[in-house]
Amino acid sequence: MKSRHVTRIIPGRETSDGAGVKLRRSIGAAPSLRLDPFLMLDEFGTDNPDDYIAGFPPHPHRGFETVTYMIDGHMRHEDHLGNVGELKSGGVQWMTAGRGVIHSEMPQQAEGRMRGFQLWINLPAAEKMKPAGYRDIPASELPERRRANGGSAKLIAGSLALDGETVSGPINATPGAMATDPLFVDLLLPAGGSQTLPMTAGHNAFVYVYEGAIRIGEKAIPQYAAGILGDGDQLTLTAGDAPSRVIVLAGKPLNEPVAQYGPFVMNTHAEIEQAIADYQAGRLVEAA
Known part of the structure; x- marks a missing residue:
């Protein structure tokens, strides 16, 4: 077994988006x-x-997927397809923008x-222009495993072996079902x-600490920071002096060129220009 270690720490930068939402x-x-x-x-x-x-x-999107994980609060999604979704505490919305969504x-x-x-x-080049779609996932559909020490693991995407049991999230439960084979876990330590x-070797991965602080090997990651991980097939996280919450994300790299202009993510500048013209x-x- 090869443990993953932190190769870079990226502090969260305060900014705003939408009509002035602070983040x-x-x-x-x-x-x-x-x-x-x-x-x-x-x-x-x-x-x-x-x-x-x-x-x-x-606002528009093209060429990628958005995943909104609502820990506290209530947001309403509405789109050009006539979909209306209520995203409430503990729930997730997984939206594929594909060729276009407003x-x-x-x-x-x-x-x-x-x-x-x-x-x-x-999204890979072959899927960037597929039809848009989305799925609302209430908190009740997210499997959560609680540990004897007071910790817990909630699985949003992918599958994990936890304490001898394989747990699958509601998204991408079947390996190979999505090109990026994403893993998304919310941990309480x-x-x-x-x-x-356990981690899939060769997949890119990072963690983000949103409460407390954690240590991976000899590297400490503070609150409001992402830790980029090197390769390996397992990851061990240890909390500091206070309870900590962290999300763990991993995915198969696409190894394709990225051209981005705001809400449009394609492979070439010509495709970006086409997206702008289409919009x-x-x-x-x-x-x-």
């Missing part, structure tokens, strides 16, 4: 900070409604805490507690 961006804060197939990771978390109330009014994500609360993540995952996870002409969602 922290780590992966994807700059083109050099992507990790194939992951394009971007945003964390949002606040008790102040002024930081989120304006939400994300209608959607909005708007808060359905005027006060209280809103906290969660949005992850962007690239008690103070001083450890968790070892401006009102045919983004109709392009074949």
Whole structure:
């Protein structure tokens, strides 16, 4: 067995998106900070409604997938296909933009805490122009395994062997079902507690700490930071002096060129220009 170690730490940068929603961006804060197939990771978390109330009014996407994991709060998704989804505490929305989607994500609360993540995952060239679609996954459909030491593991995508039992998330439960074969785990570690996870060698992986702090080998990763991992087939995380929460993400690299302009992610600049032209002409969602 080969343990993964931290090769780089990327602190989350405070920024805003949509109509002024405040967030922290780590992966994807700059083109050099992507990790194939992951394009971007945003964390949002606040008790102040002024930081989120304006939400994300209608906007386009093409060429990738978005994964929204809502830890606290309530957002409504609406898109050009007529879909309406209610994303509530503990739930996930997995959306494939494909050839084009125009959607909005708007808060359905005027006060209280809103906290969660949005992850962007690239699509291979062969799938960038497939029809758009999405799936809402309520908290009740996310398998969670609690440990005797007070820790827990919640699986959103992929499969893991945990304490002698193989657990599969609602997304990508069958290996090979998705080109990027994503793994998405939310871990709670008690103070001083450890968790070892099996990992697929050759897949790119990172962790993001959103409560407390953790250590991987000799490297400490503070709150609000991503730790890029080297290769290996297992990962051991240890919490510091306080309980810690961390998401673990891994995926098969696509090894394809990336051309991005805002909400459009393609393989060439010509394809980006076509996406912009399609959007401006009102045919983004109709392009074949």
